[in-house]
Amino acid sequence: MAMADLRELERMIAEALPGAEVEVIDEGNGDHLRANVTAPQFAGLRRIDQHRLVRAAVKARMDDGTIHALSISTDTPG
Numbered sequence: 699m700a701m702a703d704l705r706e707l708e709r710m711i712a713e714a715l716p717g718a719e720v721e722v723i724d725e726g727n728g729d730h731l732r733a734n735v736t737a738p739q740f741a742g743l744r745r746i747d748q749h750r751l752v753r754a755a756v757k758a759r760m761d762d763g764t765i766h767a768l769s770i771s772t773d774t775p776g
Contacts, residue, residue: 702728702764707756714755715739719775729766736773748772 704722711720711733718737725732733752740748749770759765
């Protein structure tokens, strides 16, 4: 299983959520990650829906096993 490229994952999330502030942190052996995402698109959404947007952005890496576990923290700007 390949280790995740943190910059690639940040780019994938940022492309899916334009204007977002994104930080992806390795919390383990390269496959247990935390994504901290602040995005205007989250305004008015339930937290579960915010997390779904982030997961959808990195779905390809979850599906191919690059990411085994992803902890997500979301917020809106301001």
